[in-house]
Amino acid sequence: MKKTDLVENALRSLSEQYPRGISAEQMGRELYLDRSTASRYLNELVREGKARKIPGRPVRYLPHPPAKTEENPGKEAANSMPPSSRQALVGELFADIVGAKHSLRSVLEEALAAVMYPPHGLPMLITGETGTGKSHLAHTLYRIAADRGRLRYNAPFVAFNCAEYAQNPELLMGQLFGIKKGAFTGAAHDRPGLVERADGGVLFLDEIHRLPPAGQEMLFYLIDQGVFRRLGETSMERHARVLLIGATTETPETVLLPTLYRRFSVKVALPPLRERTREEREILLRRFLEREEEKMGVPLIMSDECRQMLLTYPCKGNIGQLQSDIQIACARAFLRHLQQPGQHVTVTIEDLPQTVLREAPEKTAATTVGKPLPRKQGKIDQIPNIYEQLVHRKQSLQESGADHARMTQSLEEVVDQYVRVLMQTSRQDLADLSGSARLIEPELYKLLHEAVSEAEAFLPSPVSAHQLAAVGLHMQAWLNDPERSKKLSSLPEIPSAPAPYTRAAECIATRVKTRWGLDLPAREIRLIALILSPRDQEQSPERRVAVLVAMHGESAARSMADVTNSLLGCPVIHAVDMPLDQPSSVAFERITQTVRQIDQGAGVLLLVDIGSLTTMGEAISRDLGIAVETVPHVSLPMVIEAGRKALYTENRLEEIADAVRRAAQLPTLSNRPPNRIIATVCYTGEGAAVTLENWLREHLPDTDHDVTVRSVRIDPESRRSPLLEHLARTNRLIAVVGTVAPELPGVPYLPAWELLRPEGVGRLKQLLSATRTSPVSPSRSDRLTYDRIPSLVEQGLSETARHLNPRLFCRIMQKEMDAVREQFDLSADRELGLWMHVGTWIDQWIGAQLDGQIPECPPESDDCPPAVSSSNIRAWQRVLEALSQTFSVDIPEHMAVHLCRLSCRPTTSRF
Numbered sequence: 033m034k035k036t037d038l039v040e041n042a043l044r045s046l047s048e049q050y051p052r053g054i055s056a057e058q059m060g061r062e063l064y065l066d067r068s069t070a071s072r073y074l075n076e077l078v079r080e081g082k083a084r085k086i087p088g089r090p091v092r093y094l095p096h097p098p099a100k101t102e103e104n105p106g107k108e109a110a111n112s113m114p115p116s117s118r119q120a121l122v123g124e125l126f127a128d129i130v131g132a133k134h135s136l137r138s139v140l141e142e143a144l145a146a147v148m149y150p151p152h153g154l155p156m157l158i159t160g161e162t163g164t165g166k167s168h169l170a171h172t173l174y175r176i177a178a179d180r181g182r183l184r185y186n187a188p189f190v191a192f193n194c195a196e197y198a199q200n201p202e203l204l205m206g207q208l209f210g211i212k213k214g215a216f217t218g219a220a221h222d223r224p225g226l227v228e229r230a231d232g233g234v235l236f237l238d239e240i241h242r243l244p245p246a247g248q249e250m251l252f253y254l255i256d257q258g259v260f261r262r263l264g265e266t267s268m269e270r271h272a273r274v275l276l277i278g279a280t281t282e283t284p285e286t287v288l289l290p291t292l293y294r295r296f297s298v299k300v301a302l303p304p305l306r307e308r309t310r311e312e313r314e315i316l317l318r319r320f321l322e323r324e325e326e327k328m329g330v331p332l333i334m335s336d337e338c339r340q341m342l343l344t345y346p347c348k349g350n351i352g353q354l355q356s357d358i359q360i361a362c363a364r365a366f367l368r369h370l371q372q373p374g375q376h377v378t379v380t381i382e383d384l385p386q387t388v389l390r391e392a393p394e395k396t397a398a399t400t401v402g403k404p405l406p407r408k409q410g411k412i413d414q415i416p417n418i419y420e421q422l423v424h425r426k427q428s429l430q431e432s433g434a435d436h437a438r439m440t441q442s443l444e445e446v447v448d449q450y451v452r453v454l455m456q457t458s459r460q461d462l463a464d465l466s467g468s469a470r471l472i473e474p475e476l477y478k479l480l481h482e483a484v485s486e487a488e489a490f491l492p493s494p495v496s497a498h499q500l501a502a503v504g505l506h507m508q509a510w511l512n513d514p515e516r517s518k519k520l521s522s523l524p525e526i527p528s529a530p531a532p533y534t535r536a537a538e539c540i541a542t543r544v545k546t547r548w549g550l551d552l553p554a555r556e557i558r559l560i561a562l563i564l565s566p567r568d569q570e571q572s573p574e575r576r577v578a579v580l581v582a583m584h585g586e587s588a589a590r591s592m593a594d595v596t597n598s599l600l601g602c603p604v605i606h607a608v609d610m611p612l613d614q615p616s617s618v619a620f621e622r623i624t625q626t627v628r629q630i631d632q633g634a635g636v637l638l639l640v641d642i643g644s645l646t647t648m649g650e651a652i653s654r655d656l657g658i659a660v661e662t663v664p665h666v667s668l669p670m671v672i673e674a675g676r677k678a679l680y681t682e683n684r685l686e687e688i689a690d691a692v693r694r695a696a697q698l699p700t701l702s703n704r705p706p707n708r709i710i711a712t713v714c715y716t717g718e719g720a721a722v723t724l725e726n727w728l729r730e731h732l733p734d735t736d737h738d739v740t741v742r743s744v745r746i747d748p749e750s751r752r753s754p755l756l757e758h759l760a761r762t763n764r765l766i767a768v769v770g771t772v773a774p775e776l777p778g779v780p781y782l783p784a785w786e787l788l789r790p791e792g793v794g795r796l797k798q799l800l801s802a803t804r805t806s807p808v809s810p811s812r813s814d815r816l817t818y819d820r821i822p823s824l825v826e827q828g829l830s831e832t833a834r835h836l837n838p839r840l841f842c843r844i845m846q847k848e849m850d851a852v853r854e855q856f857d858l859s860a861d862r863e864l865g866l867w868m869h870v871g872t873w874i875d876q877w878i879g880a881q882l883d884g885q886i887p888e889c890p891p892e893s894d895d896c897p898p899a900v901s902s903s904n905i906r907a908w909q910r911v912l913e914a915l916s917q918t919f920s921v922d923i924p925e926h927m928a929v930h931l932c933r934l935s936c937r938p939t940t941s942r943f
Contacts, residue, residue: 038063039073040082044095045150050257053092058258061273062151125176129169130319131312139300143169146298147177147275155255155276155295157240159284160302163352166279167191169302170236173277177234183275187233190226197642198242199584199612205247205263208237212264227260231272240278241287248292251276255295305350313343313354320355324362330369331376332362338381345391353387360385418450418506418559421680422526428682447526449680451563453602454502472504476511480504483543484564487536495536495564503540503563510556511548529561537561576681577688578630579674581666582608582623582648583641592668596675604675606630624652627660635659635685635758637674639666639692657745659758661689663696670696686762707763708739711756713746713770714869722872724769727832736800739766746774766800770865783816783861816860818853822846825867829875835882836875836919844918845870848911855907856935866934870915877921904932 042062046054054062056071063070074093077083084096122140126132132140146156156173158166174189197204210225226235237243243251254260255276259269284293305313317339325332338361347354364383381389425446429439480503484495528534537560541552552560583589586609593607608626610619627636638649638660649662663670673695677688712724725743732739740763746753753774759765760779767780774781816824822842829838845867853863908928916923 036073036076036080039070040077040095042151043074043077043083043093047095049154049255050092053086053094055090055092057090058271059093061258061271126172129165129172130315131308135303135308135312139302140169142298143173143300144176147173148180148182149297151182152273153177153182153275154297156278156298156300157284157293157296158277158279158300158302160279160281161304161350162281163350163354164302164304165351166302167236167238170234170277170279174234174236177275183233188230189234189236190230191236191238192226193238194242195239198239200642201244201247202263203642204243205250208243208247209250209260210262210270212262214264222262225262227254227272227274228270230274233274234277235274236277236279238279239281241280241282241284245289248289252289252292252295255292305347305354310343316351316354317342317358320358321362324359325377328362328366328377330366332365332379333376334379335381338379338384341381341384341388345388347391357385357388361388417509418447421446421450425682443526446680447559447562451502453679454505454563472501472508476508477501477504479543479547480507480540483540484536487532487539491532491536492530493566499564503560506560506563507540507544511550526555526558526562528558529565533561533565534558536564576632577634577678577683577685578606578627578632578636579604579639579671579678579688580606580608580623580626580630580636581639581671582610582619583666584610584612586611588641592666592671595668596671599672599675602679604678605671620648620651623648624655627652627658628656631656631658633754634681635661635754637678637685637688637692638662639671639674640664641666653755654743657753657755659685659755661685661762663689663692665696667696684761685758708736709759709763709765710739710741711759711765711768711770712741712743713753713756713768713774714743714865727828728769732800739800746770773861783864816864818860818863821860821864821867824864825871828868829871833871833875835878836871838871840918841871841874841915842867844914845911848914852907852911852935855904856932858935862935866931869934870911870931873927874915874919874921877923878919881921904935905929908932908935 039059042059043054046059046062050058056074057067059065059074060067060070065073074083075085078085078093082096083093086092086094122132122137122144125144126136126140129136129140131137143156143158147153158169160166170191171189174183174187177183178185178187192208194204194208197207206223206225208225209227211223213220213222237251250260254272254274258273259271261269278296280287284299321332321334342354342358347357349356361379361383362377365377365379368383369377422443425442426439429442434442477500480500484500488494529537534557537557540560541557544550544552581589581593583592589607589609593605596605597603606626608619608623610622623638627638630636636658638652640648640662642664647662649660652658653660670692674688674692677683677691683691710728712722712728714724722743725741728741732741742759744753744756744759746756756765756768756774756776760776765776765779767782768774768776769782773783822845825845826838826842829836829841849863849867852858852866858866905928908931912923912927912931915921
């Protein structure tokens with residue numbers, strides 16, 4: 033075939049996609065020719081009468097005579113092949129899709145015709161309910177197009193679910209088309225979008241109806257002209273050639289713009305599972321079981337009754353739900369196989385999820401000896417598993433080398449905490465009078481009441497309704513899964529309760545045996561006795577991790593928090609809702625204020641959905657000096673897991689965050705390589721610390737570009753910082769640089785005055801290369817003396833100050849600081865830190881006044897150290913007055929008190 037014939041064929045096939053004509057540049061991109069060559073061939077076609085030229089800029093070309101247009105060219109292309117050949121080709125290419133030769137044959141024929149249409153396929157829209165296989169079909173079509181030469185061998189396949197960012201249209205369009213720097217607040221860099229990544233390949237947009245109208249218009253323009261603009265661009269046009277495959281669960285005519293809907297040349301609909309043949313469903317079941325058997329490495333057998341249910345229940349989630357339900361059943365059967373090894377794994381009706389059992393036409397209830405167990409599904413299944421908690425605590429204590437007395441005391445604390453959770457949940461359950469909402473089956477509650485009434489004759493004090501409900505909650509959770517404790521190995525001994533309450537627990541065990549034929553294990557009887565016995569439930573508040581849910585929408589976060597708090601029986605989850613029309617700055621202030629209020633000294637776990645919320649935690653941590661861990665893509669199971677873990681004070685922030693990430697199958701901190709960090713510290717977390725942070729960033733060697741520098745506030749009295757301790761646990765803290773040595777064993781400390789010396793950079797490089805874990809202390813010959821302070825501060829401020837004259841500042845300080853040094857008995861280290869602190873503030877005040885702004889000041893505080901007297905304050909006031917007159921700045925009156933507070937020598941630890 034001649035080159036002109038190839039260009040002519042491409043021109044005719046592209047006339048539908050470009051009804052206003054195609055330029056030489058576009059033709060060149062389609063056929064991988066340079067523009068001048070494509071222009072030569074197109075003009076040759078014009079001279080031969082096979083094409084016509086449309087004047088303009090750029091010049092465009094159309095075939096002559098105009099190519100025929102059909103309602104569905106893909107369908108005609110498919111029908112041009114004999115039926116037997118079409119069926120054979122579809123069966124061969126779609127061999128992994130169940131129903132390719134039967135119920136899905138016509139659908140797959142049209143889809144195949146679309147991707148095979150020359151030269152690069154036709155845009156296609158796939159409709160169908162959730163779980164019908166739209167994503168799988170799209171990827172299969174991409175593979176076929178690549179294998180058959182319609183796409184280059186390494187063409188990209190980019191899949192994107194528009195529902196992920198549907199609540200933030202701006203972010204959604206930015207993800208799709210890219211973002212121009214400055215397009216909106218926070219857009220600090222140019223960023224390409226998915227369209228650019230998919231250039232030359234396939235772009236699959238699931239839930240395409242979630243695109244806003246503006247995004248649909250941009251998508252139409254991309255399909256029609258092959259051009260698009262990044263978000264924020266107004267003049268520049270970008271080009272991309274993509275085969276677009278859209279998918280939606282909605283009726284496309286009602287949710288898509290007419291222009292975009294009509295632009296999809298081929299539209300195929302995948303039928304739901306209920307409309308597929310039984311034979312196809314059997315094939316699906318067999319394939320899914322084969323996959324699970326391959327994963328297990330053990331022969332897999334399914335009972336006939338179980339197979340019948342999976343073949344007949346409605347399965348509203350279609351193929352996706354069927355696969356998920358089969359995986360759950362196989363997982364339960366495999367767990368039983370681990371406890372009772374055999375030659376094969378057997379899936380029985382008891383292994384099926386509740387969704388299958390509830391929806392199956394003929395449900396056979398599983399029974400034990402005697403009458404059916406009083407099972408209660410729903411929230412009761414979320415009652416904490418005391419056995420898992422005991423095993424976890426025992427393992428932690430053994431690893432730490434705890435003695436027997438400490439282990440016994442710690443295990444009692446676990447039981448006490450579990451009883452508190454049960455008691456708080458029982459109060460809510462007793463308050464709910466509607467039988468359907470109660471967490472305990474009435475039959476079980478009646479049995480417990482009878483047993484306790486029998487035991488009251490020998491009990492020293494009556495059992496309260498709350499205690500009885502607490503026992504009921506525990507018993508209901510156990511009856512739902514009598515094997516829950518047997519699944520764990522190395523269970524520790526549960527502490528004993530007083531004898532009368534043990535006898536009462538034995539009365540309950542006897543009635544359970546008579547009623548349902550179940551033998552309560554000895555550890556269950558001991559645990560029930562502990563719940564029945566009087567326990568001190570009112571304890572002083574302890575430091576625990578706070579959990580905050582922040583989400584877009586009017587009440588999404590609050591709803592999740594309410595459900596979790598209701599389930600756990602205590603307000604452990606806090607919430608901030610972010611309406612879609614609320615600016616992100618307002619949300620930031622609200623979340624910051626909430627974090628400040630709920631922090632109990634152990635940090636805050638921030639659970640967010642999408643968008644700007646995912647980056648707020650770092651900024652809030654910086655501003656407040658509070659350890660904040662952020663986990664995105666929040667869901668209700670993640671919130672429940674966070675709340676359950678946060679109930680226990682021994683769980684640290686990073687441990688809870690990892691547990692939540694595991695629940696969401698996200699990478700955990702323990703699975704990620706630790707970040708290298710240098711922390712800069714001073715009394716306020718601002719001033720000198722920020723100055724040092726900026727200085728370090730400028731002077732870090734290129735080989736250490738991965739090192740993060742963080743400014744942190746440290747308490748001048750205790751020399752401790754929860755945020756600094758959190759950074760040391762979750763990252764590789766190389767060193768701490770600052771004006772006050774932190775109480776942080778094992779982390780090197782580098783005084784600021786040493787870093788400001790000419791040889792300080794060299795020492796920092798040595799520390800970076802070695803990443804030592806032992807503290808770095810200056811040698812005796814390098815100890816700081818008072819006479820060296822002016823030169824060191826002048827050198828430091830000369831590299832960081834923007835408005836202050838460092839030499840003049842040091843001259844004033846050198847003249848006025850003698851009285852302050854004598855008044856507070858300052859060490860050289862502490863005095864240097866104060867010089868840098870004051871110098872940084874003065875520099876910021878001068879800059880603010882030059883810009884016509886009100887300078888930020890240290891916050892006022894009502895408290896004042898006992899050691900501060902009026903003479904102390906006057907000493908600092910004289911220094912500040914001299915600086916104010918010299919640099920013409922207005923220094924607030926409370927600055928003297930602020931500096932007095934920083935100047936006081938710590939009383940609890942040696943500086």
